[in-house]
């Protein structure tokens with residue numbers, strides 16, 4: 716018998732998620748409407764993509780989000796400065 720089972724975190728949690736859906740909490744705020752989420756039960760990470768849907772948080776998506784976050788912060792900072800001035 717081949718018993719080379721791939722362990723994906725907690726099996727019970729994954730089962731719970733498949734029954735009731737993931738319990739996402741915001742793990743990182745990228746921009747005003749783009750956030751990264753993490754499931755409390757199975758630790759699955761997703762992010763809001765440009766179309767506003769949730770998609771898997773791949774290293775590529777993380778990179779895009781970092782760029783977006785950087786742009787958002789710079790723009791936000793500039794707006795704050797212009798409001799004060």
Ligand SMILES: [Zn+2]
Nearest residue numbers: 732737754757
């Ligand atoms: Zn989950």
